Amino acid sequence: MSRRSRLSLFGVSAAGLTALLLWGIAGLPDFGHYRGPYGYALNAVAPTERHVTNVVTATTFDYRGFDTLGEAFILFAAALGVALLLREERAESHSLDHGVRSDAVKLVGLALLPVLLVLGLQVVAHGFITPGGGFQGGVVLASAFALVWLAGRYRAFRRLTPTPAVDFAKGVGAGGYAVVGVVALLLGTSYLQNFGPLGTAGTLASGGSIVLLNLATALEVSAAFVLIFTEYVEELALVPRETRL
Amino acid sequence: MIPLQAMVIGLVAAAGLAVVLTRDLVRLALMSSVFGLLLVVLFLVLQAPDVALSELVVGAVGFPFVIAVAIALDRSA
Numbered sequence: 001m002s003r004r005s006r007l008s009l010f011g012v013s014a015a016g017l018t019a020l021l022l023w024g025i026a027g028l029p030d031f032g033h034y035r036g037p038y039g040y041a042l043n044a045v046a047p048t049e050r051h052v053t054n055v056v057t058a059t060t061f062d063y064r065g066f067d068t069l070g071e072a073f074i075l076f077a078a079a080l081g082v083a084l085l086l087r088e089e090r091a092e093s094h095s096l097d098h099g100v101r102s103d104a105v106k107l108v109g110l111a112l113l114p115v116l117l118v119l120g121l122q123v124v125a126h127g128f129i130t131p132g133g134g135f136q137g138g139v140v141l142a143s144a145f146a147l148v149w150l151a152g153r154y155r156a157f158r159r160l161t162p163t164p165a166v167d168f169a170k171g172v173g174a175g176g177y178a179v180v181g182v183v184a185l186l187l188g189t190s191y192l193q194n195f196g197p198l199g200t201a202g203t204l205a206s207g208g209s210i211v212l213l214n215l216a217t218a219l220e221v222s223a224a225f226v227l228i229f230t231e232y233v234e235e236l237a238l239v240p241r242e243t244r245l
Numbered sequence: 246m247i248p249l250q251a252m253v254i255g256l257v258a259a260a261g262l263a264v265v266l267t268r269d270l271v272r273l274a275l276m277s278s279v280f281g282l283l284l285v286v287l288f289l290v291l292q293a294p295d296v297a298l299s300e301l302v303v304g305a306v307g308f309p310f311v312i313a314v315a316i317a318l319d320r321s322a
């Protein structure tokens with residue numbers, strides 16, 4: 001295809017796309033005028049029905065708990081796929097000069113490590129009170145572990161996250177989520193229906209089984225991200241030093 | 246829309262354009278991290294702190310890291 005015909009083809013498609021986008025944007029609700037009645041309904045009922053102050057967590061782990069079960073297993077399958085693809089190809093790596101050489105990066109990494117660890121635990125624990133929850137706290141915790149590697153402590157990173165333990169945590173997290181749903185069934189309610197004492201809103205003892213689902217998700221997410229990170233770091237160790245970034 | 250939100254939306258758009266226009270792969274990984282960070286700020290000013298927390302790790306750290314490893318592996322191959 002000549003340059004001229006390619007350009008005209010691009011012109012026609014770009015004009016069409018622009019027209020479609022403008023049409024779509026024109027039909028959007030005004031900025032800040034959310035049209036979903038479901039959101040308003042949940043905002044109104046969740047604090048009194050479930051004794052939680054973060055409606056987002058009440059939605060993901062209670063009203064829409066079944067959707068989150070699917071999401072947890074999507075992440076589970078993705079981490080499993082990474083492990084299957086990368087672990088098989090790699091013999092045990094012996095290169096010890098893993099990771100970063102910059103002293104500044106190492107220092108900042110070490111300094112931030114305790115901060116990130118506490119922040120992650122805090123975000124998980126208060127997930128149903130303040131913004132955050134199992135997923136958000138889980139990824140923060142996983143990045144705290146990743147900082148150990150970034151601080152130049154490859155051996156410490158591997159000792160902290162032995163593969164069998166990480167695999168086990170990942171399985172217990174994902175499986176635990178499903179089991180909490182089964183417990184609700186055994187109690188005679190529907191799958192993943194909230195059970196347990198609802199406690200006092202705004203304290204750590206509130207939300208009923210949201211607490212359990214929150215913890216299971218935190219375990220699964222942090223383990224899955226540590227696993228993915230480990231596989232990539234190990235893969236990086238096979239790259240000769242000169243060609244590193 | 247308050248001016249702060251409009252400003253951050255503009256910054257996100259500029260960063261998105263910068264990601265698309267970056268040709269060098271290493272710079273692209275870093276630029277996508279900056280783009281992720283700006284998205285975090287956008288979610289924050291739109292009062293979605295839950296999403297901002299996830300985006301902070303996944304978009305600003307995780308995604309660029311995966312790209313960086315992929316580039317390193319590709320260069321050594």
